[in-house]
Amino acid sequence: MKILIADDEKGLTAILKTYFEKEGFNVYVAYDGEQALNLFFSNKIDLVVLDWMMPKLNGMEVCAEIKKMSLVKVVMLTARSSNDDEFRALDIGADEYIRKPFDPRILMIRVKKMLGLEKxxxxxxxxxxxxxxxxxxxxxxxxxxxxxxxxxxxxxxxxxxxxxxxxxxxxxxxxxxxxxxxxxxxxxxxxxxxxxxxxxxxxxxxxxxxxxxxx
The missing domain is CATH 1.10.10.10 (Winged helix-like DNA-binding domain superfamily/Winged helix DNA-binding domain)
Incomplete structure (x- = not known):
C-alpha cells in the first residue's frame, strides 16, 4: 500500500513517515501542494494525508484536484478548529478531517479502517x-x-x-x-x-x- 503524506511541517512528516513505514506502507512525502499533485499523478497512491496550509497549493486545492480524477481516500490535517472549516473540507471531498495536534496512532487506526486493512x-x-x-x-x-x-x-x-x-x-x-x-x-x-x-x-x-x- 502506498501513502502520500503532504505537509510542510517536516518534523511531523518525518514522524508520520516512520509510523506508516513500520506498518509496512510505502510512503511518499511532499512539502507543498504542487509536489503533492506531481507525486500523486505519477504513482499509484492508495491514500493521501494532506495538510490544509501548504505552500504553492493548499490542501483544499490539492484535494479538489485529486477528487476530480480519483476515488482515492483523502485525510485532511489542519490546525483550523471551526466547524465551518470541517464542513468545507468534507464538502470538497475529504473523507476524514483530523485536527492538530493529534496522536499518530489514532491517525494510523483511522487510515487502516478507511482502507479496510485493520483486520x-x-x-x-x-x-x-x-x-x-x-x-x-x-x-x-x-x-x-x-x-x-x-x-x-x-x-x-x-x-x-x-x-x-x-x-x-x-x-x-x-x-x-x-x-x-x-x-x-x-x-x-x-x-x-x-x-x-x-x-x-x-x-x-x-x-x-x-x-x-x-x-
Missing part, C-alpha cells in the same frame, strides 16, 4: 488477511500475484459498488498505465478461478463488484 476479513468461503497480504479459501491459502491481490483489495474496499473497467485500470494499474480494458477482464477471470466466481459479480455494460452479501 482479517472472513466472508463466505474466503478469509482475507490484508496486513499479511494473504488470502485463504476454505482454509487453504490461495496464491495470488501482486496485481491480483491489489485488484481483490480494491474490489473489497468498494464492496457492493459497481466499478467500471476504466476505474479499475486507473485505481489498480495507475493513471500512467497505457493498455486495454480487456486487461481488467483477464485479471478478473484469473481471480475468479482462484477465489470462486461467485465472489465477483459482473454487471454487463457497467463493470464489476465484490459480492458483499452472504449467500
Amino acid at each position: 482479517t476479513v472472513a466472508i463466505r468461503d474466503l478469509k482475507m488477511d490484508f496486513p499479511r497480504m494473504k488470502v485463504y479459501r476454505n482454509g487453504n491459502e490461495v496464491k495470488l500475484y501482486k496485481k491480483e491481490f491489489e485488484l481483490l483489495t480494491f474490489l473489497y474496499k468498494n464492496k457492493g459498488r459497481i466499478l467500471s473497467r476504466d476505474t479499475l485500470l486507473t485505481m489498480v494499474w495507475g493513471m500512467s498505465y497505457i493498455g486495454e480494458e480487456r486487461t481488467v477482464d483477464t485479471h478478473i477471470n484469473r481471480l475468479r478461478d482462484k477465489i470462486g466466481a461467485d465472489n465477483i459479480l459482473t454487471h454487463r455494460g457497467l463493470g464489476y463488484s465484490f459480492h458483499d452479501k452472504e449467500q
Whole structure:
C-alpha cells in the first residue's frame, strides 16, 4: 500500500513517515501542494494525508484536484478548529478531517479502517488477511500475484459498488498505465478461478463488484 503524506511541517512528516513505514506502507512525502499533485499523478497512491496550509497549493486545492480524477481516500490535517472549516473540507471531498495536534496512532487506526486493512476479513468461503497480504479459501491459502491481490483489495474496499473497467485500470494499474480494458477482464477471470466466481459479480455494460452479501 502506498501513502502520500503532504505537509510542510517536516518534523511531523518525518514522524508520520516512520509510523506508516513500520506498518509496512510505502510512503511518499511532499512539502507543498504542487509536489503533492506531481507525486500523486505519477504513482499509484492508495491514500493521501494532506495538510490544509501548504505552500504553492493548499490542501483544499490539492484535494479538489485529486477528487476530480480519483476515488482515492483523502485525510485532511489542519490546525483550523471551526466547524465551518470541517464542513468545507468534507464538502470538497475529504473523507476524514483530523485536527492538530493529534496522536499518530489514532491517525494510523483511522487510515487502516478507511482502507479496510485493520483486520482479517472472513466472508463466505474466503478469509482475507490484508496486513499479511494473504488470502485463504476454505482454509487453504490461495496464491495470488501482486496485481491480483491489489485488484481483490480494491474490489473489497468498494464492496457492493459497481466499478467500471476504466476505474479499475486507473485505481489498480495507475493513471500512467497505457493498455486495454480487456486487461481488467483477464485479471478478473484469473481471480475468479482462484477465489470462486461467485465472489465477483459482473454487471454487463457497467463493470464489476465484490459480492458483499452472504449467500
